[in-house]
Amino acid sequence: MWALEMRMAWSLEQISLMTRAIWRRVSVRSYRGEPVPAETLAEVLRAGEESIPLWPHIPVRFVLAADADAFLREHGGTLLGYGRILGAPHFIVAISEVTAGYMENMGFRMEQMILYATALGLGTCWMGGFYSRQKVGHLVGLAEDEQVVALTPVGWPAAGGPGRLLDKTLKAFVPDRGGRKPLERLVFAGRWDVPAGQYLTQQTVLRTALEAARRAPSWRNTQPWRFIITENMLVVTTSRPAEQIGLPYYRLDAGIAMSHISLVALCAGIEPAWVLEPAELAGLRAGLAIPEHYDLVGGLPLDARWHTPAPAAILIQEPEHATSRH
Ligand SMILES: Cc1cc2nc3c(=O)[nH]c(=O)nc-3n(C[C@H](O)[C@H](O)[C@H](O)COP(=O)(O)O)c2cc1C
Incomplete structure (x- = not known):
């Protein structure tokens, strides 16, 4: 649907x-x-x-x-x-x-x-x-x-x-004006805090989608998202601030990152079918050791296509900006 x-x-x-x-x-x-x-x-x-x-x-x-x-x-x-x-x-x-x-x-x-x-x-x-x-x-x-x-x-x-x-x-x-955390700090494999290096060495569809998520804008550049790659799912979590100023932007930030992931998937001919129901996601928390102050926002089923090379047309063509240019 x-x-x-x-x-x-x-x-x-x-x-x-x-x-x-x-x-x-x-x-x-x-x-x-x-x-x-x-x-x-x-x-x-x-x-x-x-x-x-x-x-x-x-x-x-x-x-x-x-x-x-x-x-x-x-x-x-x-x-x-x-x-x-x-x-x-x-x-x-x-x-x-x-x-x-x-x-x-x-x-x-x-x-x-x-x-x-x-x-x-x-x-x-x-x-x-x-x-x-x-x-x-x-x-x-x-x-x-x-x-x-x-x-x-x-x-x-x-x-x-x-x-x-x-x-x-x-x-x-915005202390680091537009800079981003390295992908290695944002993505885990199988369980919270376990490095996902094996998934990040090749320019696969999955790596490109995660790189696109990393480039997402976020409220005060907080980059609240963390991603866990399991055998068959990419799980998106976002950090709930101790004190919320204004609306819950940490959840909006997750939605932005998810749109970037979806666009890369569609470019690669994959139709992303997000699992969003909190009841379906809740069961993942304990097994993946997701800390309490991270909300689980979505899960994206992964199959072999995600581990194939990304189409050249969507690979990064612009240098990363360390500071906001405008
Ligand atoms: C939900 C949200 C709210 C934001 N609010 C403001 C804002 O009120 N004022 C502002 O100057 N920038 C705002 N930003 C922009 C972020 O500071 C910016 O995206 C972040 O510093 C990363 O820089 P970049 O967008 O140039 O990549 C907001 C971004 C998001 C996603």
Whole structure:
């Protein structure tokens, strides 16, 4: 059911474009300001609306604030990220019904829109915090069972990086600005904390999917995901913070990483069939020695195809960025 819907929503060419955008995407925080053509914006919005769900029964909406200045004025002031978002001509607001699984579902869906925009040459930046959820909610006409989950600016990236002040603010909130933990620290084999070296030496579909997951953006670059490879499953877990600021973004982050894994799989001709039901996943915890403060979010059945070489077209073509470029 899940895989069937994914195939219907995107053409193979679009999937390939979005997958290659994984290596290129960065959080863009300063923009050229000039408006994006209405039809391009409509295409980006459609990518969000037609994105593949993890949980098809959870309704989501994407609302375009076509005039960023008016949006900010109505919002009542600056829209702060960890710092200022400079010169963005437009914003898109992501809204979901609040129910079990809604955060990972939104991460999974909105990331497809973000990658689609990246493939078109547009800049975006996931934004979770530091704006008035209530005021933005009022602007988009929030229903009682809905929540504003995230926002993104949309526009053409400015050529230069952020100013010094912004850079310092960012540094305070995101200590290693865009760097990522090595794959060896994120992936285990058979059991928690057991190195997965044997799975990471060859450029297989599995390794490429994990590398794509590692490149996923995350709230304050916390990289909360850990992956366990068992004989027949890739298990996705995410670290629950001791103190939660704002929404449970650690679950949204897991959804983003899962979308990257799914895209690589589809490029390799594999239809990923995620196991998501908490009751089905719960039984794995003890056997894999997953620590209590990690949530189990999904399991992906693995077969021999995952251990074959990844198609050359989706291998990493962009250098890793150690710092945010914009
Ligand atoms: C759920 C979520 C919320 C985020 N919120 C903000 C934010 O409020 N402000 C901001 O500047 N960046 C925000 N980010 C961007 C992250 O800081 C960024 O993805 C991370 O530092 C990695 O850098 P990269 O996206 O350039 O690879 C958010 C990312 C995610 C996934």
